[in-house]
Amino acid sequence: MKALFLDCDGVINHHRVYAECVKRPGQTKPEDWVDPVCVALVNEICARTGAVIVVSSSWRDYLNGWEGVRDVLAKRGLTAEVVGHTPTTAERVKMGWHNGNRWSEIKHWLDGHPEVTHWAVLEDALVDDIPPENLVRTTLELGLTRDGAGRAVAILTGV
Numbered sequence: 001m002k003a004l005f006l007d008c009d010g011v012i013n014h015h016r017v018y019a020e021c022v023k024r025p026g027q028t029k030p031e032d033w034v035d036p037v038c039v040a041l042v043n044e045i046c047a048r049t050g051a052v053i054v055v056s057s058s059w060r061d062y063l064n065g066w067e068g069v070r071d072v073l074a075k076r077g078l079t080a081e082v083v084g085h086t087p088t089t090a091e092r093v094k095m096g097w098h099n100g101n102r103w104s105e106i107k108h109w110l111d112g113h114p115e116v117t118h119w120a121v122l123e124d125a126l127v128d129d130i131p132p133e134n135l136v137r138t139t140l141e142l143g144l145t146r147d148g149a150g151r152a153v154a155i156l157t158g159v
Contacts, residue, residue, distance in 0.1 A: 002049055002156045003119040004042070005086070005106050007138075008057035010124025012038040012073065014143035030063060031075040039076045041149040042122075046080035049118075049156035055085040056106055056121070084109070103129040120155040122148070 006012070017035050021028045045051060055066040063069050066085035070078065086105035087095070102123065110116055121130050124138045136152045138144050153159075 001113070001115045001117065002051035003054050003083075003110075003113070003116050004045060004049075004051040004080075004152065004156065005054050005056040005109075005119065005121040005123075006042065006069075007102075007121075007123045007125070008034075008055075008059045008069070010140040011057075011122045011138045011144050012042065012076075014038070014139070015141050017143075030059075030072045034073060034076040035143055036076045038144045039073055039078050041144045041146065042073075043078060043080050045120075045149050045152045045156070048153050051080075051118075051120070051156050053080055053082040054106075054109060055082065056102060056109075056123070060085040061089050101129070102127040106130070118156045118158060120152045122152065 012034050014035060017033060021032055042053070046053065055069045057069065059069050060066055063072060065088060066082050069085070070082040086109045087097070092098070092100070102125065106121060110119065120134055120136055122136050122138060122144060123130065124140050134155060136148045136155070138148055
């Protein structure tokens with residue numbers, strides 16, 4: 001299995017999306033904060049590589065897990081398969097796990113899924129310890145770009 005770890009802010013949205021949404025305070029829905037062009041690039045990565053999505057974004061906490069994130073992204077065109085999420089805050093508390101960062105959450109998920117042969121992380125934040133050979137750094141300014149999608153495909157196909 002190939003896994004694509006998906007952050008949301010700075011990956012499937014960017015400054016232009018934020019600028020439009022802040023013009024309508026209190027009148028936006030979660031899907032309004034998503035750029036369908038960035039979602040199309042996520043679909044392309046998964047279609048070209050056979051990867052499935054694992055939600056690593058904090059959106060998993062306030063959209064009721066990966067299903068909520070999947071449903072919001074589907075409203076903006078997501079067709080790729082979403083199979084789960086890294087531990088939510090509530091799940092981490094139940095495990096007695098009060099420290100850690102995005103990488104420790106991803107590593108926890110990977111440790112529980114030894115069938116994963118290739119994986120990539122789409123992330124805009126500076127997260128310590130994510131292996132650079134698995135990281136596609138995006139920016140809040142642009143979100144996921146065609147170049148970033150190409151890097152993800154290369155990581156997931158081992159090219």
